Amino acid sequence: MFRKKCPCVMLALLAAMLAAPAVAADSAEGKAIFESTCAVCHGMTGRPDPDSPVVKGLGVLPADLSDPLFNSREAAGDWEMVIKYGGHAMGLGQKMPAHKDALTDGQIANVVAYGKSLVDTSAYPPGEMNLFLPTRTKKAFPEDEVVYKGRYTDQAGDNPLKSVLEIEKRFGQRGQGILELVHVNDAVRSELTDVEVGYKHALSWSTEHILSGAIIYAVPVDSSDSDGELQTYLAYGTALSPSWILQSSLRLKFPMDKASDGEMELAGAIHYVHSPWPRRVFPGLEIIAENPFRSRNGDLEWTVLPQVRIGLTRGGHVALNLAVELPLSGQSWDKRAYLTLLWDFADGGFFKGW
Ligand code: HEC
Missing domain, CATH: 2.40.160.40 (monomeric porin ompg)
Known part of the structure; x- marks a missing residue:
């Protein structure tokens, strides 16, 4: 009885896996968005350049995404909220702009996945x-x-x-x-x-x-x-x-x-x-x-x-x-x-x- 059921269970699992939406982040898209939209403030590597005129003009140093402790300690979902609705909405400074009109939720998820990959955080609890x-x-x-x-x-x-x-x-x-x-x-x-x-x-x-x-x-x-x-x-x-x-x-x-x-x-x-x-x-x-x-x-x-x-x-x-x-x-x-x-x-x- 049990044996007979096995292939059915496996088929059902396979079907479920195939039907699941593609959740893997598109890192190429994330990278392209980061470099064109975020790097001006956060730097190409995630570390802001304090000498750049844009950063100097902000009057506040953008978050250093290349610091593994900083990068690991906030959940990706919180970063998505900050990027979508802007720093102010999440209790941070006004200088981190909202991107909800410029980027789709999928693009935001991809840029967050790329931001999270800028440094190896495997030694830190997420x-x-x-x-x-x-x-x-x-x-x-x-x-x-x-x-x-x-x-x-x-x-x-x-x-x-x-x-x-x-x-x-x-x-x-x-x-x-x-x-x-x-x-x-x-x-x-x-x-x-x-x-x-x-x-x-x-x-x-x-x-x-x-x-x-x-x-x-x-x-x-x-x-x-x-x-x-x-x-x-x-x-x-x-x-x-x-x-x-x-x-x-x-x-x-x-x-x-x-x-x-x-x-x-x-x-x-x-x-x-x-x-x-x-x-x-x-x-x-x-x-x-x-x-x-x-x-x-x-x-x-x-x-x-x-x-x-x-x-x-x-x-x-x-x-x-x-x-x-x-x-x-x-x-x-x-x-x-x-x-x-x-x-x-x-x-x-x-x-x-x-
Ligand atoms: C105009 C400059 C500017 C741009 C453009 C910008 N940021 Fe920021 N960002 C900031 C500043 C400044 C802060 C720090 C805000 C604070 O702590 O008050 C910040 C904070 C952050 C944080 C930290 C959130 C936290 O939990 O502390 C993340 C993540 C982030 N930005 C990601 C991005 C991404 C991804 C993009 C591109 C889609 C982007 N930023 C575009 C200026 C910018």
């Missing part, structure tokens, strides 16, 4: 995998960002507010340094409790997936409280389709005084990316399972977090995430609310492009 920051799931892409995360817990007797300020800085081709300051405000204290230092490393990637590993050491500000905690996680991100993204992370926490008091946390998040415009509201949903090593029966504690990502700037480099967390396993608290403010400082100053 900007396509710089996915939306979820609320609790760890992000895999190593990025330059400053994040404030506030968590308000609604529970009987006390409503603690935990604030975390994260400063994350890209290191080399695939690394990221992490510094986090944790502040707790509850019935008995309002103080800085921990300083966390860590490193994240992108392990594997393509334009459809990314996998990273990280290690973080949480140092208590008051060392009489505890000896600190070691955390380690794997984070994964993938594009399920052009408009759905999935991220997941597996995190282990080991208190230094007693590693067996630690816990494991498995998290997953999906986001619906319904528009190429960054300044939109994008819904998402996360599910978290926590498993304290000490739990006798190995029961997982589940929570669910409906949320929205709201792009604030025209280019989306400043964004807000609002989430509620609902306990599903009889936890001691009733509800949690999260506010996450993200500033991707590789894309410019906080006040740029509002």
Whole structure:
């Protein structure tokens, strides 16, 4: 039975492949457009010539497309938006002109493919995998960002507010340094409790997936409280389709005084990316399972977090995430609310492009 089906399946696949539209970029056309339309500002090799009269007249240096870090860190789709609608529409300067009346979408895709080929970026994780920051799931892409995360817990007797300020800085081709300051405000204290230092490393990637590993050491500000905690996680991100993204992370926490008091946390998040415009509201949903090593029966504690990502700037480099967390396993608290403010400082100053 099965054998008989095989040729049919293969034929169907072949038919599907033949019917698929030709998506391969036309690099000859991309090159011709680049040289006739873009090189006057960006230079023939993608590196702008600061001494050219045109560049001098702009008063701002056009992006250097021959720099592999710069070239890799923005998704091709974002470049298409900048080229089509101009720098201003995406929160950049007015001097990068809109080409929507001069070039078709196909021509823009070809010139972007050519622009992306100006330098070998294979050693850098691609900007396509710089996915939306979820609320609790760890992000895999190593990025330059400053994040404030506030968590308000609604529970009987006390409503603690935990604030975390994260400063994350890209290191080399695939690394990221992490510094986090944790502040707790509850019935008995309002103080800085921990300083966390860590490193994240992108392990594997393509334009459809990314996998990273990280290690973080949480140092208590008051060392009489505890000896600190070691955390380690794997984070994964993938594009399920052009408009759905999935991220997941597996995190282990080991208190230094007693590693067996630690816990494991498995998290997953999906986001619906319904528009190429960054300044939109994008819904998402996360599910978290926590498993304290000490739990006798190995029961997982589940929570669910409906949320929205709201792009604030025209280019989306400043964004807000609002989430509620609902306990599903009889936890001691009733509800949690999260506010996450993200500033991707590789894309410019906080006040740029509002
Ligand atoms: C009149 C000069 C000029 C022309 C023509 C021009 N650009 Fe630009 N381009 C700029 C400037 C200036 C910037 C930097 C804008 C900023 O950062 O404020 C820029 C930025 C960019 C960026 C960076 C976007 C980002 O994410 O930071 C890309 C990609 C780009 N241009 C591609 C192109 C392509 C492809 C063409 C031809 C179709 C082109 N440009 C034509 C001046 C120009």
